[in-house]
Amino acid sequence: MKNFGISRQALVAAVFGAAAVGTLTLSPKVFSPHADAQPIAIEAPQGAPLSFADLIERVEPAVVSVNVVSEREVGKLADMEQFFEQFRGMPGFDEFLQNREKEEQDNPEPETQEARSLGSGFLISKDGYVVTNNHVVENAKEIEVTLKDGREMEAELVGTDPQTDLAVLRIKEKGVYPYVRFGNSHTMRKGDWVVALGNPFGLGGTATAGILSADGRDIGAGPYTDFLQIDASINRGNSGGPTFDLNGNVIGVNTAIFSPTGGSVGIGFAIPAELADEVTQSIIKDGRVSRGWLGVAIQDLTEDMAEAQGLKDDEGAIIADVTTGSPAEKGGLERGDIILSVNTQKVKDATTTTRLVGKLIANTSNKFEILRGGKKKTISVTVGERPDDLTARVVPASGSKAPAAEDNSTELGDLGVTFKPMDEETRDKLGLKSGEHGLVITDVSRKGVFEEAGLQVGMVILEANNAPATSVDAFQKAIADAKKSGRTxxxxxxxxxQITNYRTLDLTTKG
Structure with missing residues (x-):
């Protein structure tokens, strides 16, 4: 189970004794001053079961423990850099490091060590397909699942999807296995009961209950998953296990916990069932997940950005950059376009846009409704297949080297910034297309408009309110036009x- 710390737990038992002194007795009337007083009593709320035993008894045979043997490299100095830092400056330490480095150079073959880990999973078909987390089976050499009846079965890896941290296994021994099905987390409401089963700390067959605490959680684990938050106790070893609703449907795959101690503090996260179902079916069919790819960098359209564009709401995603040679560039999408919908499905922000695009089938044409220069338009784009390495970019072809621009800096005192035109050398370093214009920030005044926006020396302004920053005059005109329209x-x-993003300048800032 992914977590944020490890600590020990202590169990404290308190023993209370009672002693009678003399013959003192207490009248019940002391605690009941009114003859008609009644103790507080409430009926159990509708939907609250007296026991989860029937549910657990039905679904537990489909829940398995996942035991993994993997191999990892050890002994690398780079892996121990943080540990070694505390010994810097000690007599003989530098010599020790030099000897270790020489040993590694003389023996380039990495040393490996066998590692064992435990996790959870659950059967989703009668022929032995098992869902678990990718991080449970990562780098696995051997995988074994243990059923409720104690049988230990060898399993093979069908495929993984690191982007959603899901994996599918298949039990090698043929047979008919008990299985459960995915439900729909969208039918759940905050406060609904949930039951989690798994193998925490190797204690297989453990069941815990709680409620759905929240949904739509972003925990920084990738752009494709809005996690369910549950308070049913989950711990190390629960990874890959199921969370059930009261009908026995899997509504989430337990994946991570937030904990300063390493144990459960009532904040656990599960991958929603509908996403897990979609991903696992793709893995079973193709052994992998193929996602649509546009080739753009996008940002949330913030309230300030919407105000700067004269928009009434901030729903949408703004394209900050377009990769050269990408499907987006070929389809006609441009930097500064605001994506409003994909195939008529409205987008709320960058995350929902990424997920909608990720669900598209590669090499199919899809309609993107955008806002460009204040006008709506629809563009058809044939999406590609998401590459494994998104950092691989097509470097723009550089034009012939132009002479360096003279140091003709211009100070704009009211904005607290000094600019100079971007030259060809800077353009090449930033990975921009030949001929693209921009203004290099050479100085920023304290507490001015630019400093308040978080802009710093060395950054380059490419556009202002969708107008290219071809010169300081063009930039000032964009500022003047905004003021003329009553925008701040x-x-x-x-x-x-080599990254472009959008910021807003607040013209009301006083330096």
Whole structure:
């Protein structure tokens, strides 16, 4: 189970004794001053079972423990850098490090060590397909599942999807196995009962109950999953196990916990059933998950960004960058376009846009409704297949080297910034297309408009309110146009290294 810390738990037992002193007795009337007083009593709320035993008895045979043998490299100095840091400066330590480095150079073959880990899983078909987490079976050499009746069965890895941390196994021995089915987490409401089963700390067959605490949680584990948050106790070893509703349907796959101690503090996260079902079916069919790919970098459209564009709401995703040679570029999408819907499905933010695109079938044409320059339009784009390495970019072809621009910096005191035109050398370093214009920030005043927006020396302004920053005059005109329209915010495209993102300048800032 992924977590944020490890600690020990202590069990404390308190023993209370009672002693009678003399013959003192207490009248019940002391605790009941009114003859008609009644103790507080309430009826159990509708839907609250007196016991989960029947449910657990039915679904437990389909829940398995997953035992994994893997191999990992050991002895690398780079892996121990943080540990070694505390010994820096000690006599003889540098010599020790040099000897270790020489040993590694003389023996380039990495040393490996066998590692064992435990997790959970559950059967989703009678022929032995098992769902678990990718991190449970990562780098596995051997996989074994243990059934409720104690049988230990060898399993093979069918496929994984690291993006959603899901994996599918198949029990090698043929047979008819008990299995459960996926439900729909969207039918669940905050406060509904849930039951989690799994193999925490190797204690197979453990059941815990709680409620759905929240949904739509983003825990920074990738762009494709909005997690369910549950307070049913889950711990290390529960990873890959199921969370059930009261009808015995799997509504989530337990994946992570938040804990400063390493044990359950009542904050667990599960992958929603409908996503898990979709991913596992794709793995079973093709051995992998193929996702649609546009080739754009996108951001949430914030309230400030919407205001700068004169929009009434902030639903949508703004394209911050378009990869050269990507499906987006070929389809006509541009930096600054605001995506409003994909195949008529409205998008709320960058996350929902990423998921909608990820569900598209590669090499199919799809309609993107966008807002460009304040006008709506629909563009058809044939999406590609998401590459394994998204950091691989097609480097724009550089034009012939132009002479470096003269140091003709311009200070805009009211905005607290000094600019100079971007030259060809800077353009190449930033991975921009030949001929693209921009203004390099050479100085930022304290507490000015640019500093308040988080902009720094070395960053490059490419656009202001969708107008290319071809010159300082063009930039000032965009500012003037915004003021003329009664707007106090200006949207700017900023190049930071080889990444473009959008920021808003607040013209009401006083330096």
């Amino acid at each position: 915010k200006v949207l700017v495209a900023v190049r930071i290294g």
